[in-house]
Amino acid sequence: MASFSLFCNSRLSGSTHIAAACSDYACTKPGKGMSSIQAGLRCSWNNERSSCGLSSHRAFWPCFHMKFLHGCVCPEPRAVSSTFMSFCFATSGLQTDEAMGLTLRELCADKVPPLLLDRAEELGFKHPTRVQLEALPLLLSERDCILHSQTGSGKTLTYLLPVLAKISPRRAAVQAIVVVPTRELGMQIARVARKLGGRGFELDLQKRKSSVSIMTLLDGGMSTRQKKWLKAEPPQLIVGTLGCICRMIETKNLKVNAVATIIVDEVDTSLHSATQKLLEKLLAVYTLPDQRQTIFASATIAQHHRFLQDCIQRKWAKANLVHVHSQPAEKMPSNILHHYVLCSSEQKLEALHAVLCSDAPHAAFIFVNELSEKAKTAGSKPSVTAVHDYICKELIGVSANQEWDVLLLEEDTNVDERSATFTKLGGRCLLIATDLAARGLDVPEVTHVYNFDLPTAASYIHRAGRTARRPLKSEICTVTSFISSKELFIINRLENELSCKFSEFKFSLNTHEHWHPGVDSVPPCTADIPSQSSMTICNDKG
Numbered sequence: 001m002a003s004f005s006l007f008c009n010s011r012l013s014g015s016t017h018i019a020a021a022c023s024d025y026a027c028t029k030p031g032k033g034m035s036s037i038q039a040g041l042r043c044s045w046n047n048e049r050s051s052c053g054l055s056s057h058r059a060f061w062p063c064f065h066m067k068f069l070h071g072c073v074c075p076e077p078r079a080v081s082s083t084f085m086s087f088c089f090a091t092s093g094l095q096t097d098e099a100m101g102l103t104l105r106e107l108c109a110d111k112v113p114p115l116l117l118d119r120a121e122e123l124g125f126k127h128p129t130r131v132q133l134e135a136l137p138l139l140l141s142e143r144d145c146i147l148h149s150q151t152g153s154g155k156t157l158t159y160l161l162p163v164l165a166k167i168s169p170r171r172a173a174v175q176a177i178v179v180v181p182t183r184e185l186g187m188q189i190a191r192v193a194r195k196l197g198g199r200g201f202e203l204d205l206q207k208r209k210s211s212v213s214i215m216t217l218l219d220g221g222m223s224t225r226q227k228k229w230l231k232a233e234p235p236q237l238i239v240g241t242l243g244c245i246c247r248m249i250e251t252k253n254l255k256v257n258a259v260a261t262i263i264v265d266e267v268d269t270s271l272h273s274a275t276q277k278l279l280e281k282l283l284a285v286y287t288l289p290d291q292r293q294t295i296f297a298s299a300t301i302a303q304h305h306r307f308l309q310d311c312i313q314r315k316w317a318k319a320n321l322v323h324v325h326s327q328p329a330e331k332m333p334s335n336i337l338h339h340y341v342l343c344s345s346e347q348k349l350e351a352l353h354a355v356l357c358s359d360a361p362h363a364a365f366i367f368v369n370e371l372s373e374k375a376k377t378a379g380s381k382p383s384v385t386a387v388h389d390y391i392c393k394e395l396i397g398v399s400a401n402q403e404w405d406v407l408l409l410e411e412d413t414n415v416d417e418r419s420a421t422f423t424k425l426g427g428r429c430l431l432i433a434t435d436l437a438a439r440g441l442d443v444p445e446v447t448h449v450y451n452f453d454l455p456t457a458a459s460y461i462h463r464a465g466r467t468a469r470r471p472l473k474s475e476i477c478t479v480t481s482f483i484s485s486k487e488l489f490i491i492n493r494l495e496n497e498l499s500c501k502f503s504e505f506k507f508s509l510n511t512h513e514h515w516h517p518g519v520d521s522v523p524p525c526t527a528d529i530p531s532q533s534s535m536t537i538c539n540d541k542g
């Protein structure tokens, strides 16, 4: 038996909503724990306080067994279920979700085929990450959802499991679409989907075909063979860029009448004037929200309350769209250290070389800003290429780390080279890239990220997020930005906007050996911020 307290503004509606919220959330918990949670629910009033007792099955309600009886102000009765959940996680005092002991299998029991769960376990997904814990029950009960959580927190598995579980492998029709901003992210998501649900477990226990066929529709990569395949034997899952998917629908190569789920990954990248029109067509014209489940995902969604309302008003999603905001106080993983190096623009390349030699990262991403349109028209050499060439010249063959695979990724690289670069990612690689590589790419070996040029705050989050990608571990990773003294104010701004602390790496150009950090092993300040979790809910009444 465990209990918690909620403070509400209004007695009557508060008590009703708490009861409704608890049973609503209990209903989203699959399996045998559910009935005992509902049975044990009771509400009573005590000086403006509604106290709910929950007795539950141990396996399904582990967080309540560890800490309970906390107060939580509920500002809006309708938001009570979000408060309820955020409260549970924020006050549970748990460091990792693994510590809660709940397995992915228990969380998804009865809603995800055992073969799919077996495969997830084989791939190392045994315990859910925080966002999986919060969102999977909702997604598995068919709710439309905005998944808003840190980079590397496991959003891909969060939406792929319910999608693959819902697809009927014996029906030759496109049943789900994942929209991605770049071809590299598309290739990566298709790879994860194939590992989970693609060829490999062809037959289920009743000896029926149970693998899902997956196809990518990525810019620049549509062959006649693919178009024929789309028509003759449609795949069940499509992973593609918005432009490519819309083109295929308009040219009637892709039929969407059987689509039951659409996921828009990195959704904030689709909200610019050019792409938003295409997104509008896909979500509100070619397909209808009432006939499908809609999932949006990103680590950065500016003005998320407004985004949620807009989605409902524009009929991009159903009116009961839920915003799952996992750990909102921590914009970035707390195991990332943030450093900056002060140097003039002429010294930058040398400084980068020196830091690389000093850090000797296992694998790293080096981000360089794209050239301005003006510079491009003037025929200037992209600085990303210049950095790549310099690194190759200086590092390869002379350094002790000559086994690094130095790779280049930028917009102007042709499709085949981009695919080749993507397949080489992993192991001991140094990728020099523009922001093309900032979104979603998952190379768990990356321990260091370098900002040769400073990005915007949102881009900083995504670039930094290419490291620290083992959600249930806390190895320390580093992001180093190279700035001139004139750019120091930007660092201050980033500190405020991102709630993180930067420390200076001091360095002398003549003596690379004497590199030393300004402050030794500064713990990231986000570690001091109390862990929180919140979730906003919007129903028919808004």
Ligand SMILES: Nc1ncnc2c1ncn2[C@@H]1O[C@H](COP(=O)(O)OP(=O)(O)OP(=O)(O)O)[C@@H](O)[C@H]1O
Pocket (backbone or CB within 6 Å): 124, 125, 126, 127, 128, 129, 132, 149, 150, 151, 152, 153, 154, 155, 156, 157, 298, 299, 439, 440, 441, 442, 444, 465, 469, 470, 471, 472
């Ligand atoms: N339950 C889990 N247990 C262990 N590892 C996991 C689990 N879920 C996901 N991962 C791993 O965590 C890493 C990050 O996952 P993923 O790429 O889905 O993050 P993300 O939240 O989509 O990040 P981004 O916002 O940067 O795209 C991947 O290497 C993935 O394999």
